[in-house]
Amino acid sequence: MSIKRPSLKTILQSSAVAGLAVVMLSTGVPAQIAQSYADAVRVDAPQVPGFANVVAAVSPAVVSVRVQSNVQPVADDGNQSFNFGGRGFDDLPDDHPLKRFFREFGGPGGGDRAERGPGHRGEGKPHLRPTSQGSGFFISEDGYIVTNNHVVADGQAFTVVMNDGTELDAKLIGKDPRTDLAVLKVDDKRKFTYVQFADDDKVRVGDWVVAVGNPFGLGGTVTAGIVSARGRDIGSGPYDDYIQVDAAVNRGNSGGPTFNLNGEVVGINTAIFSPSGGNVGIAFAIPASTAKDVVADLMKDGKVDRxxxxxxxxxxxxxxxxxxxxxxxxxxxxxxxxxxxxxxxxxxxxxxxxxxxxxxxxxxxxxxxxxxxxxxxxxxxxxxxxxxxxxxxxxxxxxxLPTDQKQASADEDSQQETAPSTEKALAGLGVTVAPAEDGKGVAIMSVDPDSDAADKGLKEGEKITSVNNQAVASASDIQKVIEQAGKDGRKKALFQIESEGGSRFVALPINQG
Missing domain, CATH: 2.30.42.10 (PDZ domain)
Structure with missing residues (x-):
């Protein structure tokens, strides 16, 4: 007698039905078979406001700035030679990487050789070469653009690239090295989308800001952060008053705007603090209050009168x-x-x-x-x-203000030679002095390294020209002024110190009795 075994399909169907029956019995669901899937995870959390609306509004006003400068090709006059592994340049194959490189960038055999003709041995004519790139933004509908002076300083030709890729030639209207601002102008009949400066007196530490620019030549890039500090002095000039932000700002962002959430320019990105050369979250922007007046002057007559x-x-x-x-x-x-x-x-x-x-x-x-x-x-x-x-x-x-006015540093220390003469010590000050050779002031002959004078930076070779605004020509003159200061109840006296780096004032304690 043969036993007919159920097929695998029958077994699986029976198992599925049995399993379904168990489920139905245990859960009490109706005897109606239905297929179901689990829902995807979704969390209903509070939504953080984004920056998309601001970015969409201001991006058409932000441009990339490309700068070209005159570069003098190396003269092919027979007074120099290039050697590559024992072979001269002309011995290299035409498809050699070095030959292609120099052909493109103006080295031997490249640049303007085609224009001058074969065999020419004279000096090459200057050529415009890309030398820098940065960012900028339209400040008026008729094509005025704000950027940094250091972006355009040495340029002879300028191109602005809009956020839609349109390239337009621009001309330099004016620049102001003291505030690192410059203005370009695009001559075009179209009306440009432009932005305006904010009232930066209302900018607070902790406010959101959005930076738009051309970092590393990538084109329109948006980063966000907050105002980290105000009134920063980074030693770049006499009018330093930077806004510090932590938005990611990199090379190429120079001249680009930092916006508030109303789409107004609160600052122009100018510098970053970066040991590595990349963003570390410390960027500095020229405040709108400074830029507004300077830009207006540059647009008016191309210069700033101070x-x-x-x-x-x-x-x-x-x-x-x-x-x-x-x-x-x-x-x-x-x-x-x-x-x-x-x-x-x-x-x-x-x-x-x-x-x-x-x-x-x-x-x-x-x-x-x-x-x-x-x-x-x-x-x-x-x-x-x-x-x-x-x-x-x-x-x-x-x-x-003279255009070539140099900003002298009041705290640079240097040394100068003095003629030997009779020394006399000033008790309590930690310096030994002698009459200066030119009769003006007294020369510092030595400084006690453990004295207050040394702590204040006084050095051998410098001169003391006055104490408490009274001219001195000898140690006794200094002593008389110090004694009078003590009688007046002063604990310190003001010394004017002169060095090769300029003149400065230093307050030193006077120990009387």
Whole structure:
């Protein structure tokens, strides 16, 4: 008798039905077979506002800036030779990588050789070559563009690339190295999408910002972050007042805008702090308040006219304030009025502390430089000073800041040679001095390395020209001034130090008794 075994299909069907029956019995679902799948995971969490609306509105106004400069090809005059593994350039195959490289970038056998003809041995003519690229943005519908001075400084030809890829030629209208700003202009009949400057007085640390630009030549790139700090001085110029942001800013973002959430420009990206050369979350932008006035002047006549006081200044430290009887460590200490300057003509002297201009308090030396720069040349201003323990006021007619005016550093130390002479020690100061060879001041012959003078940076070879604004020519002169300061209840005296790097003031403690 043969037994008929069920097929595999029958077994599987029976098992499925049995399993279904178990499920139906245990769950009480109706005897109706239906196929079901699990739902995908979805979390109903609060949605963080994005930046898409801002980006969509402002992106058409942001451009990439390409700069070309004249590059002089190497002269093929027979006075130089190129050797590659024992072979000259002409011995290399035409498809050799080095030959292709030099042909493209203007080395031997490349560049303008085709224009000059074979066998030409004279100097090559300059050619425009791409030298830099950055970012910028339209500030008016008729084609004015803001960017950085350092992006366009050495350029002879400029091209702007819009966010849709359109390339347009631009010309340089003006530039201002002191604030690192420049203005380009596109001559085109179309009306451009443009943006406007924000009131950066309302910008707070912690506010969201969006940076748009051309990092590493990639074109329109958007990054977001917050305002990290305000009023940053990075030592790039006399008007430093940067906004610090943590949005990712890299090479190529220079000249590009940083926006608030209203699509207004709060700053122009200019510099980054980066040990590696890439973004580390510390970027600096020129504030809109600075850029607005400079850009307006550049658009008007291609340059910026600033008032000029003509004094070398340094900050007022607590020690200096105490040494001259000033209640607060504020204002700008005059190291030296410059020759034929408006300040000198008005009676400003070395050792004066400028405390206010037109009644507005001066916080520090940088604040004075910025304040004077806001006035036009020829403007008459009232300058408040602190001199010899009391307040005075002087009327000054500002001049025009010379274009080649160099910003002297008031704190550079250097050494100069002095002729040997009789030495005399000043007790308690830690310096040994002798009359200067030129009869002006006293020469510092030695400095005790453990003294306050050494801590303040005094060095052998420098000169002390005045103490508490009184000229000195000998050690006894210094001692007399110090004794008088002690009688007046002062604990410190103000020394004017002169070196090859310039003049500066240093407050030193005076130990009487």
């Amino acid at each position: 008032g000029w006081l003509g004094v070398q200044i340094q900050p007022v430290t607590k020690d200096i304030a105490e040494s001259i009887g000033l209640s607060d460590a504020s204002g700008a200490l005059v190291v030296e009025p410059q020759e034929n300057s408006p300040g000198l003509k008005a009676g400003i002297k070395e050792g004066d502390v400028i405390t206010a201009v037109n009644g507005e308090t001066i916080k520090d030396a940088r604040d004075l430089a910025k304040r004077i720069a806001t006035f036009a040349p020829g403007t008459k201003v009232d300058v408040s000073i602190w001199r010899d323990g009391k307040a005075e006021s002087l009327a000054v007619t500002l001049g025009e």
